[in-house]
Amino acid sequence: MIDFELTQEQKDAIKRAHQIAEEMFRPISRYYDEHEHESPNEMIDTLWSRRQEATLFGGLDLTAALTVEEVCWGDAGFYLVAPGPCLGGAAVFAAGTREQMERFLKRFSEGGPKWGAMAMTESGCGSDTSAISTTAVRDGDEWVINGEKIFVTWGKRALEESDGFVVVWANIDRSAGRAGMKSFVVEAGTPGVRVEKLEKKLGIKVSDTATIVFENCRVPFDNILGSPEIKKAAEGKAAGFKGAMATFDVTRPIVGAMALGVARAALDFVKDVLREEGIEVRCGSPRKNLTTIEKDVMEMEANYKAAKMLILRSLWMMGQLQPNNLESSMAKAKAGLAATKITQKAIEIMGPLGYSRKYLLEKWMRDAKINDIFEGTGQINMLIVARRILNYSRDELK
Numbered sequence: 001m002i003d004f005e006l007t008q009e010q011k012d013a014i015k016r017a018h019q020i021a022e023e024m025f026r027p028i029s030r031y032y033d034e035h036e037h038e039s040p041n042e043m044i045d046t047l048w049s050r051r052q053e054a055t056l057f058g059g060l061d062l063t064a065a066l067t068v069e070e071v072c073w074g075d076a077g078f079y080l081v082a083p084g085p086c087l088g089g090a091a092v093f094a095a096g097t098r099e100q101m102e103r104f105l106k107r108f109s110e111g112g113p114k115w116g117a118m119a120m121t122e123s124g125c126g127s128d129t130s131a132i133s134t135t136a137v138r139d140g141d142e143w144v145i146n147g148e149k150i151f152v153t154w155g156k157r158a159l160e161e162s163d164g165f166v167v168v169w170a171n172i173d174r175s176a177g178r179a180g181m182k183s184f185v186v187e188a189g190t191p192g193v194r195v196e197k198l199e200k201k202l203g204i205k206v207s208d209t210a211t212i213v214f215e216n217c218r219v220p221f222d223n224i225l226g227s228p229e230i231k232k233a234a235e236g237k238a239a240g241f242k243g244a245m246a247t248f249d250v251t252r253p254i255v256g257a258m259a260l261g262v263a264r265a266a267l268d269f270v271k272d273v274l275r276e277e278g279i280e281v282r283c284g285s286p287r288k289n290l291t292t293i294e295k296d297v298m299e300m301e302a303n304y305k306a307a308k309m310l311i312l313r314s315l316w317m318m319g320q321l322q323p324n325n326l327e328s329s330m331a332k333a334k335a336g337l338a339a340t341k342i343t344q345k346a347i348e349i350m351g352p353l354g355y356s357r358k359y360l361l362e363k364w365m366r367d368a369k370i371n372d373i374f375e376g377t378g379q380i381n382m383l384i385v386a387r388r389i390l391n392y393s394r395d396e397l398k
C-alpha cells in the first residue's frame with residue numbers, strides 16, 4: 001500500500017533543508033542572480049562540510065525529493081551548485097557496474113567539494129538523444145573521445161574547480177544505431193577535455209552551464225559504464241541507450257521536486273500577501289461564491305499538489321524496484337508545467353509587486369522555466385507518457 005505519511009526522519013530532513021533554504025539561500029538569492037557566474041564559495045564549503053548529515057538534500061529517493069523541494073523553495077540555482085555526485089553520479093548509478101560505482105563515487109566521501117556532471121546534449125542532439133555525433137573509438141586499452149557537448153550543468157565545477165568527473169555519452173558504432181550509444185567517465189585533469197564557454201541564462205544563473213570539447217580525449221578502457229558490448233542489456237543493468245533512459249527515470253522526479261520548490265515559493269508569497277491584506281481563500285465554499293483570486297489560488301494549489309503526488313508515487317515505485325518510466329515522465333511533465341504556470345499566475349495576481357525586482361517572484365518565474373526544459377522537455381515527457389499508455393514504440397509515435 002502506498003502511504004505518504006511522513007516519517008519522523010523525513011520531517012527532520014525537511015526541517016533541516018528548510019533552515020538551509022531560509023537562512024542560507026534566500027538572503028543571497030538576488031545577489032547571485034545579478035552576478036552571473038560568480039561562485040558562492042563560502043556556501044559551497046559549508047554545504048560540503050555538512051554533507052555527512054543524514055539526507056541533507058542529496059540522493060535520489062523519496063526523502064531526497066522532499067528535501068530538494070524544500071531547498072529549491074529557497075533558491076533552485078543554489079541547489080544546482082551544491083557539491084555532490086549530481087547528475088553524473090546518477091548516470092554511474094544507473095548504468096555502471098558495482099566496481100565502477102565504488103571507483104567513481106568514493107571520492108565524494110573525501111577531500112574538498114566536488115561535482116559529477118553528465119553531458120548528453122549536442123548542437124544537433126537534444127530531445128532526440130539518439131542523434132549523438134560524439135564518438136568513442138577503442139585504441140588498445142583506451143577509448144579516444146571526440147566531440148562537443150553543450151549545456152552541461154556542473155561542467156566547469158566538475159572539470160575545472162574540483163577533482164570531479166563528467167559522464168559523456170558517445171557512439172562507439174554508428175552502424176549499430178541506439179545500441180552503439182555508451183557512456184564514459186571522463187575525470188577532471190584528463191588531457192583532451194576542456195571547458196569552452198559558460199552559458200548566460202534566463203534563470204538559475206548561479207548554476208554553471210558549460211560547453212565542453214573533447215579532442216582526442218583518452219580514457220581507460222574500463223571507464224565505459226556497463227558493458228562495452230553492443231547489446232540490449234547487461235547483467236540486469238541498463239546498457240547503451242537504455243542506460244541513458246534509465247538515468248532519466250531516476251532523475252526526472254528529482255527535477256520535478258525542484259519545480260515544486262519554486263512553485264511553492266511563489267504560491268506561499270501570494271498567500272502571505274493576500275493574508276496580510278485580509279483576503280482569505282475560502283476553501284470548501286461553493287464555487288459560485290468564490291472570487292477570481294480565490295479560484296486562481298485554489299487552482300495553483302491543486303496543480304502543485306497533483307504534481308507532488310505524481311513525484312512521490314514515481315519515487316515510491318523506484319524504491320520498490322518497480323519500473324517507473326511512465327510515472328517519472330508523467331511527474332516531470334506535470335511538475336515542469338505546474339511550476340511555469342503557478343509562477344506566471346502569481347505575477348499576474350500580484351501585478352507590479354510580482355514584476356518588480358524588489359521581490360524574488362519575478363526571479364522564480366525565470367527559474368521555474370528550466371524545469372520544463374532539461375531532463376526532457378515537457379513535450380518530450382508527454383510523448384513518452386503517450387507511448388507508454390498507448391503501447392506505441394519510439395518509432396511508431398515520434
Ligand SMILES: Cc1cc2nc3c(=O)[nH]c(=O)nc-3n(C[C@H](O)[C@H](O)[C@H](O)COP(=O)(O)OP(=O)(O)OC[C@H]3O[C@@H](n4cnc5c(N)ncnc54)[C@H](O)[C@@H]3O)c2cc1C
Pocket residue numbers: 087118119120121125126127128150151152153154201209370373374375376377378379380383398
Ligand atoms: C540550463 C540548462 C541546463 C542543461 N543541463 C544539461 C546537462 O547537464 N546535460 C545535458 O546533456 N543537457 C543539458 N541541458 C540540455 C537539455 O536537456 C536540452 O536543452 C533539452 O533536452 C532540449 O533539447 P534541445 O535543446 O536540443 O531542444 P530541441 O530538441 O531542439 O527542442 C526544441 C523544442 O521542440 C520540441 N520538440 C522536440 N522534439 C519534439 C517532438 N518529437 N514532439 C514534440 N515536440 C518536440 C521540444 O519540446 C522543444 O520545445 C540543459 C539545458 C539547459 C537550458
